Amino acid sequence: MDNSFSLFLDFYLEVWRTSSFSNLEKIIAQQYKAREITAGKIVDFGYKESLEGWEQGFHFAKENHAQWKLKVVSILPLREHETMAIISATLAIDGKTLDTANLFFQTFKKYNNNDWKLVRSYIEAGVMLDETISMKEHT
Template sequence: MDNSFSLFLDTYLDVWRTSSFVNFKKIIALEYKAREITAGKIVDFGYEESIEGWEQGFHFAKENTAIWIIKVVLILPLREHETMAIISATLSINGKALETGNLFFQTFKKYNNNDWKLVRSYIEAGVKLEETKS
């Protein structure tokens, strides 16, 4: 695996864990496309809707003094300059983890100067995450 991706992924997860919207926004490519499945309903969206969703999620986390519980399930090199990370995420509020969370299949692309960006996502939302525990 590309060492620059490992370094990037560590930074990406730190930005997520700290709900740093300003830094997170810089990681999403303008051409970003996503599909989210929630209770069987499919929603496709792009950059602007993603930015709005992450801003709301980070605001909720900060407002509730929540802690992100994020686990990298698997990393898959896809192409020369693309890597997928499968990530499970939920929140812990007042020391109690939510019963459900999201499973993200996120594709990152390396641009110039080892600049990685999130370009695609497939998200299963509101799922029980015990299957992803080690």
Template structure:
């Protein structure tokens, strides 16, 4: 993995862990496209809806003194300027993980300025933590 991408990914994960909406706003492309599957419902959305969703999630985390538990499952270079990262995310409330997580397939693209941006996501929401903990890529 490219060292510059690793540094960028650490900044992205730190913004998430610290519930920094400004950090996320700087990382997500204005052309961002996403699809979330939540309890069988398909939701397609873009940049503005994404920022609204992050604001809600971050507000909940801060109000409930929650911590984000983020796990890297895979980092897959797609092209020289695109990398797919597979992550699971859940929250820890009052010292205990909630019983479900989201699985994120996120594609980042290097811009002409050599900065990375999140351009696409596919999200499976509400997966049992037991199922997430047993993920093995083959």
């Protein structure tokens, strides 16, 4: 795997964990496209809607003094200069982890100067957490 992606992914997860909206804005490509499935309902959205969603999520986390629990499930090189990271994300509020998570299939593309950007996402929202599934928690 490209070492620049590993470094980028560490940074991206730290931005997420700290709910740093100003840093996240710089990571999402203008041409970003996504699909989210929630309770069987499909919603397609782009850059602007994505930023609105992240801003709301980060605001909720900060307002509730919640901690993001992020687990890297897998990293898959897709093609030259594109890598997918599958990430499970949930919140812990008052030390209690929610019973569900969102599963993010996120495709990142490397541009000039090892500048990685999030270009596509497929998100399964409200997935039940199963303690028997082995996933590496990113700390």
